[in-house]
Amino acid sequence: MQILDGKQTSSTIQDEIAAEVAAIRSAGGKIPHLAAILVGNNPASEAYVRNKVKDCERVGFGSSLFRFDETISEEALLDKIREVNENAEIDGLIVQLPLPAHISAEKVTETLAPEKDVDGFHPVNVGRMAKNLPAYLPATPYGILELLKRYPIETSGKHCVVLGRSHIVGSPMSILMARNDNPGNCTVTLCHSRTKDLKAQTLQADILIAALGIPEFVKADMVKEGAVVIDVGITRVEDASKKSGFALRGDVAYDEVAPRCSWITPVPGGVGPMTRAALLLNTLDAAKRSFYP
Structure with missing residues (x-):
C-alpha cells in the first residue's frame, strides 16, 4: 500500500504556479485575481475561504x-x-456554499459569467466538460485527475466505480474518468442511494472513488485487493481524545481498507489540498484567457 499524498502534490503545484506568476510579473503581464463571496458566518466556510486567500x-x-x-x-x-x-x-x-435557504444556488451559478466560473459549476462549463472541450473543471474532480496523473496511476481500460452522484463531485467525476483522455478511458459505474447490491459493484473496482459524505462507509470487504482508493469525504466526528473534541473522518474506513489497496488517499491530506490547487489552476487559466477570449 502506498499513499497518494495530496498535501505534497498540492505544494508542488503551487510552487509551479508561483514560478509562472513571477514570470508574468517580470514581463509586465496581468496578475491573476481571484474573488470570493461569503454569505453568513458558517465556520467551515470561513475556514475554507481563509485558506483560499492564503493560497492566493x-x-x-x-x-x-x-x-x-x-x-x-x-x-x-x-x-x-x-x-x-x-x-x-x-x-x-x-461563491462559497452552502448559501442561506432563501437564496437559490442554481440562480447564483447561472448568473456568474462562465469565463469567471473557476469552480466549474456553470452549465456552459459542465456542457463543455461533457463534450471533452476545454473548460474550467469542478475543482475536486480536477484535483483528483491531477493527483492520478502526477503519481502516475494507470487509468486506461480500468473499471472505475464512483460512489455518490452529486453535481459537485460524483457526476462530473464519472464523466471525466470515462472520457477519452489521460487520466480517463475507464469503464465507469456510478453508484448512489438506489444502487442495488452496492458491495458487488465496489468489489469490481480497479479505482474506487468515494464521495458520499458518510464517515467510514467503505469497509475492507467492499474493496478489491490491489485497488486504488480515492477518499473524497471529510466529516467531523466527535472524539473525546482530541483537544478540539472532534476528528476528521473520510468515507473510507482507512485503517482496515488501506492494507488491501495499491494506493490510497489519506484524510486529511489527500483530496482536500488538491481541490484548492485545482482552483488556483483554473484561476490561472482564467487570467490567461485559456478557454474564453
Whole structure:
C-alpha cells in the first residue's frame, strides 16, 4: 500500500504556479485575481475561504473577499455577482456554499459569467466538460485527475466505480474518468442511494472513488485487493481524545481498507489540498484567457 499524498502534490503545484506568476510579473503581464463571496458566518466556510486567500498570497495572485450578512436578499447577491462579472480586474469568482435557504444556488451559478466560473459549476462549463472541450473543471474532480496523473496511476481500460452522484463531485467525476483522455478511458459505474447490491459493484473496482459524505462507509470487504482508493469525504466526528473534541473522518474506513489497496488517499491530506490547487489552476487559466477570449 502506498499513499497518494495530496498535501505534497498540492505544494508542488503551487510552487509551479508561483514560478509562472513571477514570470508574468517580470514581463509586465496581468496578475491573476481571484474573488470570493461569503454569505453568513458558517465556520467551515470561513475556514475554507481563509485558506483560499492564503493560497492566493502564496502563489502571488491578487484576491478579494466580499462578505455579506446571511440576511442579504437573493437579488442583492445576484447584483454583486453581475458587478464582479463586469470587473476586468477580477479573473475568477467563487461563491462559497452552502448559501442561506432563501437564496437559490442554481440562480447564483447561472448568473456568474462562465469565463469567471473557476469552480466549474456553470452549465456552459459542465456542457463543455461533457463534450471533452476545454473548460474550467469542478475543482475536486480536477484535483483528483491531477493527483492520478502526477503519481502516475494507470487509468486506461480500468473499471472505475464512483460512489455518490452529486453535481459537485460524483457526476462530473464519472464523466471525466470515462472520457477519452489521460487520466480517463475507464469503464465507469456510478453508484448512489438506489444502487442495488452496492458491495458487488465496489468489489469490481480497479479505482474506487468515494464521495458520499458518510464517515467510514467503505469497509475492507467492499474493496478489491490491489485497488486504488480515492477518499473524497471529510466529516467531523466527535472524539473525546482530541483537544478540539472532534476528528476528521473520510468515507473510507482507512485503517482496515488501506492494507488491501495499491494506493490510497489519506484524510486529511489527500483530496482536500488538491481541490484548492485545482482552483488556483483554473484561476490561472482564467487570467490567461485559456478557454474564453
